[in-house]
Amino acid sequence: xxxxxxxxxxxxxxxxxxxxxxxxxxxxxxxxxxxxxxxxxxxxxxxxxxxxxxxxxxxxxxxxxxxxxxxxxxxxxxxxxxxxxxxxxxxxxxxxxxxxxxxxxxxxxxxxxxxxxxxxxxxxxxxxxxxxxxxxxxxxxxxxxxxxxxxxxxxxxxxxxxxxxxxxxxxxxxxxxxxxxxxxxxxxxxxxxxxxxxxxxxxxxxxxxxxxxxxxxxxxxxxxxxxxxxxxxxxxxxxxxxxxxxxxxxxxxxxxxxxxxxxxxxxxxxxxxxxxxxxxxxxxxxxxxxxxxxxxxxxxxxxxxxxxxxxxxxxxxxxxxxxxxxxxxxxxxxxxxxxxxxxxxxxxxxxxxxxxxxxxxxxxxxxxxxxxxxxxxxxxxxxxxxxxxxxxxxxxxxxxxxxxxxxxxxxxxxxxxxxxxxxxxxxxxxxxxxxxxxxxxxxxxxxxxxxxxxxxxxxxxxxxxxxxxxxxxxxxxxxxxxxxxxxxxxxxxxxxxxxxxxxxxxxxxxxxxxxxxxxxxxxxxxxxxxxxxxxxxxxxxxxxxxxxxxxxxxxxxxxxxxxxxxxxxxxxxxxxxxxxxxxxxxxxxxxxxxxxxxxxxxxxxxxxxxxxxxxxxxxxxxxxxxxxxxxxxxxxxxxxxxx
Numbered sequence: 001x002x003x004x005x006x007x008x009x010x011x012x013x014x015x016x017x018x019x020x021x022x023x024x025x026x027x028x029x030x031x032x033x034x035x036x037x038x039x040x041x042x043x044x045x046x047x048x049x050x051x052x053x054x055x056x057x058x059x060x061x062x063x064x065x066x067x068x069x070x071x072x073x074x075x076x077x078x079x080x081x082x083x084x085x086x087x088x089x090x091x092x093x094x095x096x097x098x099x100x101x102x103x104x105x106x107x108x109x110x111x112x113x114x115x116x117x118x119x120x121x122x123x124x125x126x127x128x129x130x131x132x133x134x135x136x137x138x139x140x141x142x143x144x145x146x147x148x149x150x151x152x153x154x155x156x157x158x159x160x161x162x163x164x165x166x167x168x169x170x171x172x173x174x175x176x177x178x179x180x181x182x183x184x185x186x187x188x189x190x191x192x193x194x195x196x197x198x199x200x201x202x203x204x205x206x207x208x209x210x211x212x213x214x215x216x217x218x219x220x221x222x223x224x225x226x227x228x229x230x231x232x233x234x235x236x237x238x239x240x241x242x243x244x245x246x247x248x249x250x251x252x253x254x255x256x257x258x259x260x261x262x263x264x265x266x267x268x269x270x271x272x273x274x275x276x277x278x279x280x281x282x283x284x285x286x287x288x289x290x291x292x293x294x295x296x297x298x299x300x301x302x303x304x305x306x307x308x309x310x311x312x313x314x315x316x317x318x319x320x321x322x323x324x325x326x327x328x329x330x331x332x333x334x335x336x337x338x339x340x341x342x343x344x345x346x347x348x349x350x351x352x353x354x355x356x357x358x359x360x361x362x363x364x365x366x367x368x369x370x371x372x373x374x375x376x377x378x379x380x381x382x383x384x385x386x387x388x389x390x391x392x393x394x395x396x397x398x399x400x401x402x403x404x405x406x407x408x409x410x411x412x413x414x415x416x417x418x419x420x421x422x423x424x425x426x427x428x429x430x431x432x433x434x435x436x437x438x439x440x441x442x443x444x445x446x447x448x449x450x451x452x453x454x455x456x457x458x459x460x461x462x463x464x465x466x467x468x469x470x471x472x473x474x475x476x477x478x479x480x481x482x483x484x485x486x487x488x489x490x491x492x493x494x495x496x497x498x499x500x501x502x503x504x505x506x507x508x509x510x511x512x513x514x515x516x517x518x519x520x521x522x523x524x525x526x527x528x529x530x531x532x533x534x535x536x537x538x539x540x541x542x543x544x545x546x547x548x549x550x551x552x553x554x555x556x557x558x559x560x561x562x563x564x565x566x567x568x569x570x571x572x573x574x575x576x577x578x579x580x581x582x583x584x585x586x587x588x589x590x591x592x593x594x595x596x597x598x599x600x601x602x603x604x605x606x607x608x609x610x611x612x613x614x615x616x617x618x619x620x621x622x623x624x625x626x627x628x629x630x631x632x633x634x635x636x637x638x639x640x641x642x643x
Contacts, residue, residue: 001048002055002071002078008048011086016043019471021621022486022525025500026468028626029490031097040626043086050092051082053101054387058449061390067450081380088470090363090381095139096388097466110391110402111138114359115409116262116345117398118352121148121242124185129245130178131355131395132263136253137170140357141262141346144246145296146239146274154232154241157183157190165194166218172198173218173252180222181245184229185237195219202493217255224248224287239273243288250290263291264346266319269301278313292346294319294589299582303575310574310590317563317589318578319344324351324586328456328557329435330549335557337455348587349459349561350409356401359388360409360461364472366418371430375437381410382441382457390449406452409459409558410438414472415551416479417531431555459558460551471530476547476562478536479529481605486527489520495626497521503619511600522600526614535605537593541566545577549584559586565593 018024032041033049041049055078062069084090092100099105099112117140119128132142164179166172179191201214228244243265250263267274277293278284294317295306309316321341328335341351350358361381368374385408392399412418418427438457446453463474468486473479489510490497501507506524541564548562562585566574574590581588597604606614 001052002059002075003048003052003082004075007079007082008044011044011082012042014044014086016086017088017470019468020525020527022488022527023469023471024623025496025525025621026465026488028623029488029494029496030094030465033098033102046097047082047085049101050085050096051078051101053105054078054081054384056101057105057387057390061449065450067448077380077383080376081383084377084380087367088364088472089367089377090361091466091469092384093360093362094464094466095359096361096384098139105391108138109394110357110388111135111140111393111395113388113391114140114357114393116141116143116350116352116360117357118143118343118345118354120145120342120354122151122354124148124152124237126397127178129181129249130174131398132246133174133177133249133253134170134395135357135393136250136263137173143264143266143343143345143352144242145266145343146242146268146271148237148242149239149271150236152185152237154184154229154235154237155187156233158187160189161192162189163194164191165197166215168198176218177221177225177249177252180225181229184232193219193222213255217252220255221248221252239267239271240277243274243277243291243293244283247287247290251287254290262346264344264348265291265293266321266343267293267295267316269295269297270305271295272305275305275309275316276313278315292317292348292589294344294348294587296321297582298322303578307575307578311571314591315589317348317587319348319587320582320585323583324559327586329554330552330584330586331554344559344587347462347561348559349411349461349556350407350558351456351586352407353401353405355395355397356405356407357393357398358402358407358409359385360411360459361385362411362413362461362463362466364414364467364470365412365427365430366414366421366472371433374430375434378410378434378438379441382408382438383445385410386442386445386449386454389454390451404452405456406446406454407456407558408454409461410457411459411461411463411475412551412555413461413463413467413474415460415476415547416473420531420533428550428554431551435555435557456558459556460548460560460562462561462563473529476544476551476560478534478539478544479532480603481535482529482532483606483608483611484527484529485524485604485606487522487524487600487602487604489522492519492521494521497523499622499626503621504617508600524604526606526611526618528611536565537567539565541570541573541577541590545581545585545588548588549581552585561587563589563591566590567593 035041055074059069093115095113095115104112117135119131121128121144132144136142166176176193195215198215199212203212205212293315296319325339325341326334338351340353342354343352361384363377363381365374389406435458442454460475467474500523508522510520510522544564548560552560
């Protein structure tokens with residue numbers, strides 16, 4: 001280990017600046033693993049594991065590739081990285097907090113450390129849905145497209161049956177699902193699956209934490225795919241078929257709260273079936289809620305039909321793949337390094353090629369006093385992200401793209417807070433200079449590691465559970481209100497639920513993806529927004545678009561992930577706004593400012609009096625003897641990607 005015991009011990013007595021009870025609960029349920037002695041990690045343990053893991057990978061890489069490794073310099077750099085993470089100056093993604101420094105990063109490969117990936121359906125023989133399921137089960141948020149529409153026919157399975165016993169591992173779940181899909185695409189006897197080898201519901205999951213969901217999610221997935229394919233026999237696969245298969249896999253992965261899943265589908269311009277995927281509310285509640293949907297557009301196209309679909313369904317968003325392929329930062333300088341890009345990740349902050357994974361890291365500029373301090377943090381954050389690219393996933397097609405591109409996404413979060421502290425002009429100046437600083441770092445580190453430079457290095461991710469640890473509002477988001485509920489979802493069998501109920505926290509059944517066998521529960525946390533100036537509904541659509549365009553120009557060479565809130569009066573201006581910003585952004589989605597906050601939203605405004613009443617009745621939560629309650633987080637665990 002690179003960190004000495006005496007260095008770690010001095011932080012054991014240092015108070016952690018959690019973002020309230022919600023921050024600590026988020027840590028316990030998402031990132032705190034069980035230690036070898038059976039106790040749960042505290043924050044010092046978690047940060048130590050992460051930092052030691054980073055330098056373990058670097059040392060391994062240098063040893064196996066005949067590169068120099070200065071242990072003393074690495075030790076001092078590790079001290080800096082520990083300090084910066086511990087004090088929430090930057091945070092690894094949830095993937096890193098969970099898996100970095102564990103045995104699973106060696107046994108399962110880089111899939112457990114990468115946030116997101118993309119797999120095209122343009123060639124169904126390359127098994128895109130098998131890869132989608134495989135990496136989703138490792139917690140990677142995945143995108144896929146509809147290019148496979150019209151390329152294959154659904155066949156009737158041949159007479160006879162074949163018995164298949166499913167092994168109790170990820171390969172068993174993925175192989176069985178792939179076999180079922182393959183039977184309908186290429187013919188052959190219908191597989192009859194034996195699920196008895198899958199561990200029963202409630203049994204412990206050693207690698208990923210939590211308890212097993214049992215075979216029921218897989219049984220349901222196979223039934224749904226058979227039903228869908230039987231209805232398509234003799235027909236060509238189309239956009240709804242591709243979307244449904246991918247979404248059904250996503251539901252299977254997330255059922256029971258054991259693993260989380262995030263998906264995005266990219267559709268072709270003019271595809272009415274794609275525009276209307278969210279029109280059937282029954283199918284949305286069943287499985288189509290799993291994905292964000294975005295249309296691949298080019299500057300100069302008409303946005304009228306897309307806008308009509310937005311008004312009806314909320315989806316689709318816009319992805320100007322043309323811009324992503326031709327530019328890094330949208331500052332007028334062309335960069336063709338991503339000319340082979342075909343998609344993006346579920347929140348569209350990372351441009352991606354087919355079979356590409358990427359990893360992200362978050363920095364908090366509002367927690368820094370000056371640019372020099374922020375650059376110190378950028379160096380450590382970059383070093384974490386670049387190190388992840390040194391690991392292999394075990395899938396050759398994926399590894400080839402990662403090693404060629406070495407793509408990372410160094411992100412900023414809490415940007416509106418930073419505007420309030422330092423000023424908008426100052427933050428854009430920090431972004432421009434910070435980008436140049438990262439470019440220089442990448443040249444140096446790539447030379448040291450003996451690998452390609454990263455073709456893209458920066459993005460703005462919407463953020464999700466990670467900023468909750470320290471109470472920050474994610475990315476470019478304005479707070480929803482001065483007082484609000486923030487909801488989180490826990491598995492119905494989480495031992496934390498009765499503790500929260502005893503402390504008088506509001507708990508409900510999850511309305512989405514409900515099942516008689518497995519389900520998740522929604523917990524409401526009352527929050528007061530510190531440093532509140534304006535809420536989402538008070539900020540015009542145009543100001544939000546300008547902020548996104550400014551960060552796409554000065555910071556993000558991948559993308560700025562942004563969902564623009566708009567008022568009823570602004571709604572009809574959306575097609576005009578898309579025309580105005582089609583050469584300044586790479587992606588955008590729109591969502592109306594809410595006046596009716598019905599349903600289990602991630603954020604729900606409440607009044608000051610309601611907040612004060614709730615805070616009076618809440619009790620201390622009993623966190624003792626909880627056992628291993630954390631479960632592997634998804635790569636795209638963002639509230640911005642949530643339905």
